[in-house]
Amino acid sequence: MRQTETNLIHTGEELNKTKAVVTPIYQTSTYFADENLDEYIAAATEPKHPEFYHRHGNPTNSQVAAIIAKLEKTEDALVLATGMAAISTAILAVVKAGDHILAQNAHYSGATLFLKEFLSEYGITVTHVDQTNNQAFAEAIQPNTKLIYIETPSNPNLDITDLEFVGQLGKEKGILTMVDNTFASPINQVPAEFGIDVILHSATKYLGGHSDLTAGVICGSKEYIQKVWRRSITLGASLSPFDSWLLLRGLKTLSLRVNQINSNALALAQWLEENPAIKKVSYTGLPSHPQHELAKKQLKGHTGMLCIEVAGKDEADEYKNAQTILSHLQLFANAASLGGVESLVVHPASMWGSHHSSTQKKVSGITRGMLRISVGIEHIDDIIADWEQAIAKI
Numbered sequence: 001m002r003q004t005e006t007n008l009i010h011t012g013e014e015l016n017k018t019k020a021v022v023t024p025i026y027q028t029s030t031y032f033a034d035e036n037l038d039e040y041i042a043a044a045t046e047p048k049h050p051e052f053y054h055r056h057g058n059p060t061n062s063q064v065a066a067i068i069a070k071l072e073k074t075e076d077a078l079v080l081a082t083g084m085a086a087i088s089t090a091i092l093a094v095v096k097a098g099d100h101i102l103a104q105n106a107h108y109s110g111a112t113l114f115l116k117e118f119l120s121e122y123g124i125t126v127t128h129v130d131q132t133n134n135q136a137f138a139e140a141i142q143p144n145t146k147l148i149y150i151e152t153p154s155n156p157n158l159d160i161t162d163l164e165f166v167g168q169l170g171k172e173k174g175i176l177t178m179v180d181n182t183f184a185s186p187i188n189q190v191p192a193e194f195g196i197d198v199i200l201h202s203a204t205k206y207l208g209g210h211s212d213l214t215a216g217v218i219c220g221s222k223e224y225i226q227k228v229w230r231r232s233i234t235l236g237a238s239l240s241p242f243d244s245w246l247l248l249r250g251l252k253t254l255s256l257r258v259n260q261i262n263s264n265a266l267a268l269a270q271w272l273e274e275n276p277a278i279k280k281v282s283y284t285g286l287p288s289h290p291q292h293e294l295a296k297k298q299l300k301g302h303t304g305m306l307c308i309e310v311a312g313k314d315e316a317d318e319y320k321n322a323q324t325i326l327s328h329l330q331l332f333a334n335a336a337s338l339g340g341v342e343s344l345v346v347h348p349a350s351m352w353g354s355h356h357s358s359t360q361k362k363v364s365g366i367t368r369g370m371l372r373i374s375v376g377i378e379h380i381d382d383i384i385a386d387w388e389q390a391i392a393k394i
C-alpha cells in the first residue's frame, strides 16, 4: 500500500484525462452533450459527474476529493466553496425539524452561529456539552438525537474530544458522528481510525496551506456523500475551478508543510512555556496540556496551533501586554485564519467579541490576555527571535 506522501502526488491522477502532467483548470460552467442521449441523461443525474454542469462536479474537484478521501480513509468525499459550506451542507443533509444535535461548548465561531442561531429557527435543537467530559456526551443523548457534532483540537483552547469514545457511542446508539478535523489535518489525525463517520475540513487552512483560496471538504461513506451531494446542488456552494486547482497544488506539499509546522510549533511552545512573560501555554504536544495522554493517543503530530495567556498584574494589564506583543511581532501577521505557510496570530477576545456573549466567552474559555498562534514554516530561529523582541517591548 502506498504511503501518504505518494498518495498526495499520485492519487486520482487517472481522473486527469489529458496528457498534461499537471491537471489543467477546467474554467467552464458546462460541458458538451454526448451523442448518445442516454449517456447524457446519466451524466445529468449521476452524483458528482465531472463533466455535466459545474454545480454538479468538475474534473479537478473529483481529483481533490479522491486525494482527501484517501488521506481520511473514507469511501468518498465532496469538495465545496468554503469550510462553512461543508459544515452547513453536511449537517443539513442529516437533520430535519424535530431532530436533536449533540455538540460541544467550544466550536469554530461560524459553526457556533450555525448551531445556535440558524438551526434553532428551523426547529432543530442543540445541546452543548464540555468536550473533555465523555460522560457528558453519553448523558445528553435524547431519543431524537440524530447527530453528534465535535471538533478536536478545538478553537481556540486546544481542548481534545475523545474520538474513540464518541465514535463508539455513536455506533452503540445508531447516531451519526461528525468531526471538524481542520486544526489537526489528516497528516496529524485520522478520525475514521477511531470510528468517526464523517470528517469535515476548512480546506482554506492546512489542506490549501498558502492562504490563497477558500474551500471545504466533507468525507464519509459513499452513501452519505451521495446524500450530501444532493443537498449541495440545491444549496449551491460549489468550489470554483481555479480554487480547486490551487487546492490540488497545495495538497502536494501537505505532508512536508505540516511536519515542519509541527516541529516549529513544538519548539515555540516549549520556549514560550519557559518565558516568565507568558502565564500559560496550551499546546497538545506539551506534557503540561491537561489531556496530553489522550492527545498522544489520537494525534500523530501536534499541529501548528497554540494558545497562550500573557502574564500581567491583573486582567487589564494582561490585555495591555497581549496588545503590546501583538503590535510588535513582525513575522506573525495579526490576521484571521490559520494553517498557511506564514505564521499568524490573533486576539480571540477581540476577533469573536461580536459572535460570543460574555458568558459564551467564559464557557469557551476565552480570556482578554489570550493570543492564538498559527505557526508557519519560517525558520524556527527567526520565529523565536521575533517573539523574544516583541516580549521585550512589554
Ligand SMILES: *Cc1c(COP(=O)(O)O)cnc(C)c1O
Binding pocket: 082, 083, 084, 085, 108, 110, 155, 180, 182, 183, 201, 202, 203, 204, 205, 214, 215, 216, 337
Ligand atoms: C476556518 C474554519 C472553519 C470555516 O472555514 P471557512 O473556509 O472559513 O468557511 C471551520 N472550522 C474551523 C476549525 C476553522 O478553522
